[in-house]
Amino acid sequence: MTERHADLLHNEATTSRVHSSHDVAIIGAGPIGLELAVCLKRAGLDYIHFDAHQIGYTMTWWPHNTYFFSTTERLAIAGVPIQNNHQQRITGEDYLAYLRAIVEQFDLAINTYEPVAALARTPEGFTLTTQPLAGERHYHCRRIVLAIGDMHRPNYLQIPGEDLPHVSHYFRDPHDYFRKRLLIIGGRNSAVEAALRCWRAGAQVTLSYRRAQFDEQTVKHWVLPDIQAQIEAGTIGFLPATLPVEITPTHVALLPATPEQPDNTPILHETDFVLINSGFRGEQDLLEMAGVTLRGENRTPLFNPETMETNVPGLYLVGTVVAGIQQRYSLFIENSHEHAGKVTAALTGHWPTQLGSVASRNYDLRLEQIKTN
Numbered sequence: 001m002t003e004r005h006a007d008l009l010h011n012e013a014t015t016s017r018v019h020s021s022h023d024v025a026i027i028g029a030g031p032i033g034l035e036l037a038v039c040l041k042r043a044g045l046d047y048i049h050f051d052a053h054q055i056g057y058t059m060t061w062w063p064h065n066t067y068f069f070s071t072t073e074r075l076a077i078a079g080v081p082i083q084n085n086h087q088q089r090i091t092g093e094d095y096l097a098y099l100r101a102i103v104e105q106f107d108l109a110i111n112t113y114e115p116v117a118a119l120a121r122t123p124e125g126f127t128l129t130t131q132p133l134a135g136e137r138h139y140h141c142r143r144i145v146l147a148i149g150d151m152h153r154p155n156y157l158q159i160p161g162e163d164l165p166h167v168s169h170y171f172r173d174p175h176d177y178f179r180k181r182l183l184i185i186g187g188r189n190s191a192v193e194a195a196l197r198c199w200r201a202g203a204q205v206t207l208s209y210r211r212a213q214f215d216e217q218t219v220k221h222w223v224l225p226d227i228q229a230q231i232e233a234g235t236i237g238f239l240p241a242t243l244p245v246e247i248t249p250t251h252v253a254l255l256p257a258t259p260e261q262p263d264n265t266p267i268l269h270e271t272d273f274v275l276i277n278s279g280f281r282g283e284q285d286l287l288e289m290a291g292v293t294l295r296g297e298n299r300t301p302l303f304n305p306e307t308m309e310t311n312v313p314g315l316y317l318v319g320t321v322v323a324g325i326q327q328r329y330s331l332f333i334e335n336s337h338e339h340a341g342k343v344t345a346a347l348t349g350h351w352p353t354q355l356g357s358v359a360s361r362n363y364d365l366r367l368e369q370i371k372t373n
């Protein structure tokens with residue numbers, strides 16, 4: 001059999017198993033993927049929508065009862081307000097309830113628990129391969145929008161013992177550490193909030209941070225004085241400028257983090273549990289498979305800022321995936337609404353009538369465009 005024959009047979013086999021064909025495929029049903037879905041549904045476009053997990057998956061693994069830093073008008077999508085009885089910030093759980101209500105209100109069809117494992121370019125557009133539990137499926141679509149976020153997995157420290165059962169990269173609930181010794185590794189907001197919550201819940205907490213002091217740019221302004229007061233009072237232990245080098249079932253070995261401290265004898269810190277708060281990073285396999293150019297240390301995808309179309313024709317990006325592997329966050333929900341507007345305009349020729357918060361509360365979206373539509 002010639003190579004050409006083999007290719008033809010392969011293409012035929014794939015085509016015969018194609019589940020369905022669509023104009024657009026949205027991959028990812030986080031807040032921005034959902035906002036885009038509402039825009040495309042309102043515009044009457046034929047699209048299919050996938051999520052590897054449940055909608056809003058990123059918020060499902062946040063620590064229980066974590067409050068957004070962003071205020072409600074900045075988190076609202078598709079012009080649907082977030083109302084609550086206290087007019088304060090909301091938790092991840094509140095937001096998930098809001099996102100479920102959005103899906104029900106607009107009756108959005110979403111293939112949840114159907115991860116997109118591969119995508120390939122074809123002369124007409126793209127073939128997607130998905131892997132739901134029921135078995136592999138294939139879809140054809142002319143255009144793709146990636147809304148996959150940037151938090152697929154933790155930044156691993158790559159040190160011995162990181163995979164031990166008492167070590168976690170995800171903070172679930174302070175209750176887990178009640179009356180236990182907990183070493184938290186990290187010093188950005190998540191680590192500091194975890195330290196305060198676990199200590200207030202009755203854990204004996206120590207923080208190990210690679211820097212000598214906290215950075216006020218990365219810790220919420222109302223949390224910083226709280227942690228500083230606890231450290232000063234000695235209620236929460238602080239090991240500044242220390243780097244973990246090994247974790248054992250009973251100890252964490254820490255070395256001085258700064259060159260000014262030449263002492264190479266590790267401190268052996270005794271603990272029951274270790275919580276590593278070293279941030280998260282996105283998987284970029286789908287971008288690579290499609291041939292999107294990734295640049296710089298953040299591996300930022302190349303795209304046209306007017307349309308959000310990448311260097312791969314027909315492949316668009318919305319949400320935090322746009323920023324690459326952002327280690328200092330620059331894209332959030334509040335400054336990603338506009339992506340959904342730009343892609344909608346590129347795909348339909350019209351800027352969506354409702355985006356982000358209700359128009360009267362919009363802050364920096366293209367208000368004049370919303371008004372004129």
Ligand SMILES: Cc1cc2nc3c(=O)[nH]c(=O)nc-3n(C[C@H](O)[C@H](O)[C@H](O)COP(=O)(O)OP(=O)(O)OC[C@H]3O[C@@H](n4cnc5c(N)ncnc54)[C@H](O)[C@@H]3O)c2cc1C
Pocket residue numbers: 027028029030031032033050051052053054055056057058059062063066067068069070114115116117147148149150151190286318319320321331332333334336
């Ligand atoms: C503790 C914590 C607090 C935060 N606080 C704030 C805050 O105050 N304000 C703020 O704006 N942001 C905050 N963030 C970040 C926030 O989670 C992101 O800004 C937001 O989730 C980005 O939305 P998104 O729609 O771009 O992507 P995501 O919400 O990450 O959604 C991506 C979706 O894509 C799906 N997906 C990924 N890969 C695939 C695939 N191959 N196939 C199918 N589906 C796939 C995922 O399952 C997920 O549902 C916080 C994050 C954490 C961890």
